[in-house]
Amino acid sequence: MKPEVTTGQGPLLLAQPHGGLEIPDAIFARLNPQGQARADTDWHISRLYADLVAEATVVSTPIHRYVIDANRDPADQSLYPGQNTTSLCPTTTFDGADIYLAGQAPAADEIHDRQLRYYQPYHDALREQLELIHQRHGFAILYDCHSIRSLVPYLFDGKLPDFNIGSNSGASCNPAIEAAVCKICAAAQGYSAVTNGRFKGGWTTRHYGQPERGMHAIQMELSQYNYMQEQEPWHYDEGKAGQLRVILAAILQSLVRVFG
16 A cells, blocks of 8 residues: 655645545454544545646545554654644544554554555655656755644644644744745635644644745645535535635645746
8 A cells, every 4th residue: 555646746735644445454343343443544635636736746645544644743742732632543543532443553563554554655656756856956845734623622622724734833933934835725715724734734744844945834724614515425525625725726836936
């Protein structure tokens, strides 16, 4: 189950670590019904971002985050100390419910094996593509694509804003990149936005964002309410998604022009 890579000639890379649904049979059999439901998926994320900007590189993994979360610290250190979150190999849902049958959660040796099999290949692909983009343009912009249910009391209070922009408090990208994204989100009528709120950027944003090297990273956590049904069967809403895609296209196109 290798990462999926679509290469483009432009300066933008779209990372999609949480859209995959595949769980190996041996792991799936150890999950309880909560885990097998796979509710905490970035549903339809590849479809939502498809063909919004020319010549973007896309790196995604088909593996579901319950197998291993490709946007977590490989040492499994919390990215949000003091706040509820999930681990490198999650054992609970975003609502805090167990996902494994009793006694079936992975031990340390299995977690290490999953890192080698599924986590490392995704990050190897990210690094390789970012370096190629940097060689071609003198810089690279990683845009980390995420989405989550708008109401998840275990993780955050109240309803999540529609656009949640994360730049690790400005450390992961040139200020012009953050400003370009914020400007479009602020101008989007009927939508709300926040920068470096509950979601400041995960491992991908924090690790690859090295603006002093010309490596820029920014995360977008979207409220799923704006493009899909937020409960089973998780249907894609063509009408809502169509409106959102117009804004997302403007964001991505603005990023391509930042250093143009």
